[in-house]
Amino acid sequence: MCRLWHQLTQKVDEFFDHALAKPYRVDVYTRFVRDFEERLNPLRLAEMGIKISQDIDSTLSLLPTPFVLFIDCSRPADPAQHLEFLTDLLSRITKDKSPDAHVLVLSTLAHTKLLFGDLEGSKTDIDAAWKVLDNTDAVENSVNGAYYRVAADYYKVGLTCKVETFTVPLNM
Numbered sequence: 189m190c191r192l193w194h195q196l197t198q199k200v201d202e203f204f205d206h207a208l209a210k211p212y213r214v215d216v217y218t219r220f221v222r223d224f225e226e227r228l229n230p231l232r233l234a235e236m237g238i239k240i241s242q243d244i245d246s247t248l249s250l251l252p253t254p255f256v257l258f259i260d261c262s263r264p265a266d267p268a269q270h271l272e273f274l275t276d277l278l279s280r281i282t283k284d285k286s287p288d289a290h291v292l293v294l295s296t297l298a299h300t301k302l303l304f305g306d307l308e309g310s311k312t313d314i315d316a317a318w319k320v321l322d323n324t325d326a327v328e329n330s331v332n333g334a335y336y337r338v339a340a341d342y343y344k345v346g347l348t349c350k351v352e353t354f355t356v357p358l359n360m
Contacts, residue, residue, distance in 0.1 A: 193227050201232065204239055214243050230286030231328065234293045237277040241296070244270045267304045274300060287324045288331045291317045295334040302342055314339055 200221060203209050209216075217240045225233050274297045283290040298313035317335050321327060 193224075194229075196224075197228050197232050201236060204236060210243065213240050225280070230281050230289035231292065231331075234277070234281055234286075234289040235330075237274075238293065238296050241270060241273050241277070241300075244273050267300075270300060271297070271304070283320050287320050288327045291320050291324075291327070292331045292334050294320070295331075295338045299334075299338040299341065302338065302345060307342070307345065310338070310342055314342055 200216075203216065204213050217236065221228075221233075221236065274293060278290070278293045278297060281289045281293055294313050294317040298310045298317065301307075301313065302310040314335075318339075321332075321335060
């Protein structure tokens with residue numbers, strides 16, 4: 189039975205990677221994958237959820253499915269819905285059951301907050317992710333990469349803000 193869930197995960201992941209599936213990914217995730225997500229590998233679920241979070245837009249959930257084809261999906265996502273989706277995903281993936289999946293979603297949430305300008309929220313999530321990583325023996329490279337990418341971006345933004353704040357013009 190476990191093999192069947194693995195095969196289903198692979199097929200759903202293939203579907204999400206297909207270019208023509210992009211307008212339907214949010215719907216398929218919320219109406220199909222959410223029904224059996226507790227049976228999926230938590231890390232694969234986190235990866236799928238992160239992929240889907242990039243497609244979150246308030247107008248897609250309000251329109252009937254045939255009209256989705258006529259919407260410009262390249263528009264930026266609504267920050268509140270994007271953060272709500274990732275926070276909900278994080279609440280369903282516990283750090284006790286799957287610390288690597290928890291860190292992956294937490295790092296993505298921190299990166300999203302950073303992109304939307306919430307430096308304090310981003311720092312809080314980065315610190316929480318580090319606590320979990322520090323107590324975990326083996327973590328997949330993609331999880332480490334997500335953590336270190338957001339940590340580096342956070343410190344780049346922090347240094348940029350400090351340099352701009354404390355720059356004193358020279359009087360000649």
